[in-house]
Amino acid sequence: MAAETLRVVCYLNQFFGQLGGEDKAGVGPQVVDGAIGAARAVQQALGDAGTVVATVICGDNYAAEQAERATTELVALVAAARPDLLVAGPAFLAGRYGVACGALCAAAQAELKIPTVTGMHAENPGVELYRRQVYVVQTGAEATRMLPEVQRLVALGLKLARGEAIGAPAAHGYFARGVTRNIVAGANAADRAVAMLLDKLAGRAFTTEVPRPAFPPVAAPRLVKTLAGATIALVTDGGLVPRGNPDGIEALNATRYGAYSIEGKSSLDAAQYDNPHRGYDTTWVKQDPHRLVPVDVARELEQSGAIGKLHETIYSTVGVATTLAQSARMGREIAEKLRAAGVDAVILTST
């Protein structure tokens, strides 16, 4: 095996595949034998270590407008070339191209069981969408330094194809995949912290060991309807559950949430509820669940006509040590259900 040269397939958009510019962005998936366009840089970077056996090309609009179909078709073209490695892009700051590269890499890994690598600028939307699944090498915004950028993609791709151990993101220049690995440090935490502080005080470069998660800004739509015409839902991350916790919502690091009906209830009977949340002392909200989810006053506001309607389902989870990814997923799912039910706005009570 080791003596055989690696079979590599490249993925390019219509521009880097030399089909044309925006006028050709609608062209569907096609394949060319060997390396053309930007894939020549991949071949150059590979040297004797591998051969670009095929270049798969798809127009940016085709890939963006019918993403699932495009990915399926592209995976079939990649599979036909029987590659040991797929190199997609680099897409630089081109958004449609970056998303297409990420989607194809993720699908090829899953379906063809081959290693893949792609490259993008930090602000390419493909990075956030795919960096957890796919090795995405950080590149500049434009293709002005194509060969050195492609060399870094290929270096990482060769390690992946050979099954070699992959070092930390900073060592290879790829975007962190959210993977935590134990390593033996040269000095204990106190020594490292003091060294970092001294670097900071002296204005020297230093690198945090625990980067803070980035919270992208979320648009803040205003409730345009009058309150008297609006349906309001109550949601909580404070852990309200019916007695017996039927959905098995975890006491911390939750991955589940529950949907609980309050139809016909003007208040919550403490005897019917419980709270598995292990991030605060739940004594007081177990005594009176309204201290967490204000069904009593919300019902009164509904009856007096101050709000149009109180949504008959409460959504609840446990927000303690809950990962950003799980929170985002649960929030998205709950929001979709609320929207489908015609809810106009939400009051989310948090502890």
Place this chain on the structure above:
Amino acid sequence: MTPVAVMVGANRIVSAAGIIHPLGSADLSPEDEKALRRRIVEQALQALRTEVAKPTVFGRE
């Protein structure tokens, strides 16, 4: 916890009555406690109708 809510980018934040009982207080009479809860909910409803461009805390005393 409102600074955390601001940090993570929640857009409309109403300061409530505390972590262990955001919408109540065991120290108050049942009537006063419910009135407190009603004030917080009404403030939240008004916040929903208010235009904001960035994480905004409502109801700071």
